[in-house]
Amino acid sequence: MFLDDFIRMCYDGFLQGWHERNGGNLSYRMTDEDVKVVESQFCKNSRHYDMPFSVPELAGSYFTVTGSGKYMRNVPLAPEKNIGIIRIDSKGSGYDILWGLEDGAKPTSEIPTHLMNHLERMKATDGACRVIYHAHPANITALTYTIEPDARTYSRILWQSETECAVVFPEGVGVVDWMVPGSIDIGVETAKLISSYRAVIWAFHGIFGSGNDFDETFGLIHTIEKAAEIYLKAKSAGIVRTITDDELRLLADAFGVQLNKDFI
Ligand code: 13P
Ligand code: ZN
Secondary structure, three states: HHHHHEEEEEHHHHHHHOOOOOEEEEEEEEHHHHHHHHHHHOOOOOOOEEEOOOOOOHHOOOEEEEEOOOHHHHHOOOHHHHOOOOHHHHHOEEEEEEEEOOOOOOOOOOHHHHHHHHHHHHHOOOOOOOOEEEEEEHHHHHHHHOOOOHHHHHHHHHHOOOOOOOOOOOOEEEEEEOOOEEEEEHHHHHHHHHHOOOOEEOOOOEEEEEEHHHHHHHHHHHHHHHHHHHHHHHHHHHOOOOOOOOHHHHHHHHHOOOOOOHHH
């Protein structure tokens, strides 16, 4: 059941150390079948909230989302208090809370970035992408203090830091320089990049990742975080050699992926 997978991913991220306190959030765009499975649990008196932005293309869509200020660590203990199901209203400028987020809780403060990213990834994947995930992994965030916020630089460093990175994210990663979190502006800037990159790093903050399912999305962030860790370890020990461009090309040929031509 999608809710079990959603809850498991929240806790898996906590176990990785990516969700200190209320850090990070997760959203899942539900299928019609998912809705059928849970709709008998929807509350009769749903709460409606307006949003200070609109996503008309998502009108009527259902999302499972983590709550603002809620701890990923607590999600398996009390899902109904820490996560919820919302339906975007007919104008796309508000939502109804249909289940969960009990005691007056609201969806994550990063709802602008989540919904704008869903829209872009939905378009980019013909509707296949369903998961948007925000985490605060320490090595990715540390990396943002050591290099300029440039997608080519980040992508090359990450590809060179572990052989399979170029296979997992051949398009590279996007980067948004520091901005106020939870804002509409950071949502707009992230969404501009997420149509080309499945993962976008936020300088001095963390990362947003997307995928067709929970495993793929979690795996993408896990891979990027591990590569960042390897890079920082290698850099502090002293880098004397790395994977060459020719080797990256050989890898791409062997695995049948197309590396971002602007980066190699
Ligand atoms: P929320 O608790 O509102 O989800 O915010 C956490 C976070 O990581 C903000 O960037
Ligand atoms: Zn955050």
